[in-house]
Amino acid sequence: MGRHKDTQINVTLSSPEEDYYPKKPLLSLSQDLSPFFLEKMYAGFSASTGSVGAMHYMWIWFINGYITVPNLD
Numbered sequence: 001m002g003r004h005k006d007t008q009i010n011v012t013l014s015s016p017e018e019d020y021y022p023k024k025p026l027l028s029l030s031q032d033l034s035p036f037f038l039e040k041m042y043a044g045f046s047a048s049t050g051s052v053g054a055m056h057y058m059w060i061w062f063i064n065g066y067i068t069v070p071n072l073d
Contacts, residue, residue, distance in 0.1 A: 007031055007032045
């Protein structure tokens with residue numbers, strides 16, 4: 001299988017109080033994730049603050065490409 005040309009991964013973070021999209025990613029790397037993706041699959045995220053409990057929210061998630069999101073109702 002050949003490498004895909006779009007292998008750039010950028011992770012940006014901002015708090016809900018911030019009214020802008022960060023100009024510089026917190027994490028940026030070139031990695032081909034296509035070998036790990038299946039036709040149908042679930043994707044998730046986790047976050048941690050160590051031993052102290054905290055709430056984490058994901059407000060926006062961008063994917064370049066085609067994706068079908070099932071109705072959660």
